[in-house]
Amino acid sequence: MTDAILDRAFSALADPTRRHLLTALLESDQTVVDLAAPFAMSLTAVSKHIGILIEAGLITQYREGRDRWCALNPAAMHEAFRWMQEFGYSLDQADETFEAELLELGLIDPET
Amino acid sequence: MTDAILDRAFSALADPTRRHLLTALLESDQTVVDLAAPFAMSLTAVSKHIGILIEAGLITQYREGRDRWCALNPAAMHEAFRWMQEFGYSLDQADETFEAELLELGLIDPET
DNA sequence: CGCAAACTCAACCAAATGGTTGACGATTCA
DNA sequence: TGAATCGTCAACCATTTGGTTGAGTTTGCG
Numbered sequence A, B: 001m002t003d004a005i006l007d008r009a010f011s012a013l014a015d016p017t018r019r020h021l022l023t024a025l026l027e028s029d030q031t032v033v034d035l036a037a038p039f040a041m042s043l044t045a046v047s048k049h050i051g052i053l054i055e056a057g058l059i060t061q062y063r064e065g066r067d068r069w070c071a072l073n074p075a076a077m078h079e080a081f082r083w084m085q086e087f088g089y090s091l092d093q094a095d096e097t098f099e100a101e102l103l104e105l106g107l108i109d110p111e112t
Numbered sequence C: 001c002g003c004a005a006a007c008t009c010a011a012c013c014a015a016a017t018g019g020t021t022g023a024c025g026a027t028t029c030a
Numbered sequence D: 001t002g003a004a005t006c007g008t009c010a011a012c013c014a015t016t017t018g019g020t021t022g023a024g025t026t027t028g029c030g
Helices: A002-013 A016-027 A032-036 A043-055 A072-086 A092-105 B003-011 B016-027 B033-036 B041-055 B074-085 B089-105
Strands: A059-064 A067-072 B059-064 B069-070
Touching: A002 A016, A002 A043, A002 A072, A002 B003, A002 B016, A016 A032, A016 A043, A016 A059, A016 A067, A016 B003, A032 A043, A032 A067, A043 A092, A072 B074, A072 B089, B003 B016, B003 B041, B003 B074, B016 B033, B016 B041, B016 B059, B016 B069, B033 B041, B033 B069
Parallel strands: none
Antiparallel strands: A059 A067, B059 B069
């Protein structure tokens, strides 16, 4: 039951396009067309992503004329956040090991 | 670059089996066979899940004879956690709206 | 030695994912 | 009224995902 919510929240968050949509909404509510503008993909594709975010409970929509305005919905994000909080890891330790891991994976340059 | 890390972390977290594996490791380090025992799926399947968790940087492995011990790796979890922290939502508000949403989706009973 | 245990690897499969295009409905505006 | 804007829907496609089975490798043990 709570599994289904976390499934949808985390898999919605797993896509970079959807994460960009969410950060865009951090600024202010936006219409579907506005949200889609920066992306090099069809409006239909972005519309689908938005549908997934809605299903995941990460955003909501309200209509105004022919516009669909999207807004952040804190509920599901909060639930995912809370799940991760169970892992009471040391933040200091994490910061140290993280850099080393990035180097190992070749994802950052040594001089950065 | 950081997108790739978040992609892998969140999509690794999106599967309930893998989340169960992580919470099991919260107790203590465990071998692959031990981790697989509670699940109604083949050892190969669990081994694949573990591989995904390793690739995502959520766990690490060390060998000891024929055993492979798995241990939590806080790095990637921390990164995902930090991304979500950008959403400075009100936790109080989230708790209120979350219950309502669960009801609406039929995921919980009214009396709970 | 010889077998069992602990895995991993390779090949395969069905279903889900992320994208496309084309048609459609609803709303605004000249 | 008629055309343009703002979307959604349906069908299709290639790739990824999550599972299987069968074979192989390495290690421990009697």
